[in-house]
Amino acid sequence: MTQLSRRTFLKSLVAGAVVVGFDRATSSWVTSAHAAEQLAPNFPTFDGVLYTDAATRAEAAEDYGHIIHRTPNAVLKPGSVNDIVRLVRFAKNNNIKISGRGQGHSTYGQPQIQGGVVIDMSTLNTIHEIGRDYVIADAGLKWHQLLDSTLAQGLTPPVMTDYIELSIGGTLSVGGIGGASHQHGVQIDNVIELTVVTGEGNLETCSKNRNKDLFESVLGGLGQFAIIVRAKLKLIRAETSARVFNLFYDDIETFTGDQTRLIRDGRFDYVEGQVVPKAGGGWNFMLEAVSYYSGNKLPNNTRLLRNLSYTQGTEVISDTTYFAFLNRLEATEAFLRSIGVWFLPHPWFDVFVKSRHVNQYVGNILETLTLDDTGQGPILLYPVKTNKFTKPFFRVPDGEIVFLFDILRTAPNIPEVINAMMASNRELFETNRDLGGNRYAIGAIEFSQADWQQHFGNVWNDFRRAKNRYDPCNILGGGQGIF
Incomplete structure (x- = not known):
């Protein structure tokens, strides 16, 4: 890999050339040896490494979606938070676009940037402190790694x-939803404090009681205002075991009715659900609910299953450890990687649907949807309570309860098939939008600036003001296409 020194700025950006500086007047890289003597002293030094080799840049030009490909001019693997401060300040002064990247699990180029610099946050992955009800960790740390350490103390994120x-920073930029969201909100609702680098290059600490506007803006802010570098996160007591109930249904009305009942009465710790293929074609529905417990304090199955209308005799009930349940996709990931499916395009469709429309909206889609349309990918459908969501830029429809609906598509490497799935995503989005629904911004839906303005609705002016305040030169978050 090619490293950058102070005096050989951005080497190998252009084939056969050595780039030694940046000319503000022309917004271009400078290759003159004479200019190197003049410009190199202005270029920052780093504790980590700024890479310009083709392999590192090509890796940053990909994500899990494998649909959008934007190649940066360089990739910074920071050795410290100060590296990010130095780079952002330099980028601001020279009109260079910056994008933070966690694990690259986005589906439509969200962390990519053409011609700018990608910050690979994975090198900042330290847990700094675990307290009685909190943990302080770097944004590049994986949630898996965090969980390994907190469970050793009998604690878990809610x-x-x-x-x-x-990565922690990746999910905090979009929301972070899961089966416990009906009780605890999304992950951004469980953040105590953040350390961020704004688009101005300022290193700031923010919380509900300190720089509140910045705190509220960054959480769920899609990387538009600052790069999250560290987070203080809420922890709760962790149980050791999980009893998992998979309950099956023949019709969507009964299925969503039982889901709604469960999140209202709170009898389960975790509630999700899937649309599952039926033998011979068509679809059934699986409600997935989990009760956590420790030792011999076993869940009462009769109490947990009372008044539910699943198809009797089809239920599957099993026990596992708390960690094994949370890490249940590990084996699936390994299998998908082994057969190459992990590396195929993933034009995911992700939206929030109003409760009163969910049965008709999803039911109409399922009338014609086939396994070929999903590429054998799973379909998620489950409710959450909107009163648990506290951050203004995490957008969901009006109503006490809304449903997350995800078609997690996998496509072959055939442009016509990918384009057809993307066109379907757009059509399905527009139908849901017209019913008052919202996009969950992890998916692959082509969005215009007008779409984004509609998405943020009555907080759009607040969103725009936050951009002007914290990233006035618009160097951050270009992969989202919002500004």
Whole structure:
């Protein structure tokens, strides 16, 4: 890999050339040896490494979606938070776009940037402190790694996403939803304090009681205002075991009715659900509910299953450890990697649907949806309570309860198939939008600036003001296409 020194700025950016500086007047890289003597002293030194080799840049031009490909000019693997401060300040002064990248699990180029610099946050992955009810950790740490350490203290974050190999900073930039969200909100609702680098290059600490506007803006702010570098997160007592109930349904009305009942009465710690293929074609529905416990304090199955209308005799009930349940996708990931499916395009569709529309909206889609349309990918459908969501830029429809609906598509490497799935995503989005629904911004839906303005609705002016305040030169978050 090619490293950058102070006097050989951005080597190998252009084939056959050595880039030694940046000309503000022309917003271009400078390759003159004479200019190197003049410009190199202005370039910052780093505790980590700024890479310009083709392999590192190509890796940063990809994400899990494998649909959008934007190649940066360089990739910073920071050795410290100060590296990010130095780079952002330099980028601001020279009109260079910056993008933070966690695990690259986005599906439509959200952390990518063409011609700018990607910050690979994975090198900042330290747990700094675990207290009685909190943990302080770097944004590049994976939730899996965090959980390993907190469980050793009998503690856990209140909400975990289904896939726990994501970075802390990555999920905090979009929301971080999971089966416990009906009780605890999304992950951004369980943050105590953040350390961030704003688009001005300022290192700031923020919380509900300190720099509150910055705190509220960054959480769920889609990387538009600052780069999250560290987070203080809420912890709760962790149980050791999980009893998992998979309950099956033939019709969507009964299925969503039981889901709604469960999140209202709170009898389960975790509630999700899937649309599952039926033998011979068509779809059934699986309600997934979990009760956590420790020792011999076993859950009461009769109490937990009372008044539910699943198809009797089809239920599957099993016990596992708390960690094994949260890490249940590990084996699936290993299998998908082994057969190459993990590396195929993933044009995911992710939206929030109003409760009163969910049965008709999803039911209409399922009338014609086939396994070929999903690429054998799972379909998620489950409710959450909107009163648990506290951050203004995490957008969900009006109503006490809304449903997350995800078609987690996998496509072959065939442009026509990918384009057809993307067109379907757009059509399904527009139908839901017209019913008052919202996009969950992890998916692959082509969005215009007008779409983003509609998405943020009555907080759009607040969103725009936060951009002007914290990233006035618009160097951050370009992969989202908001500004």
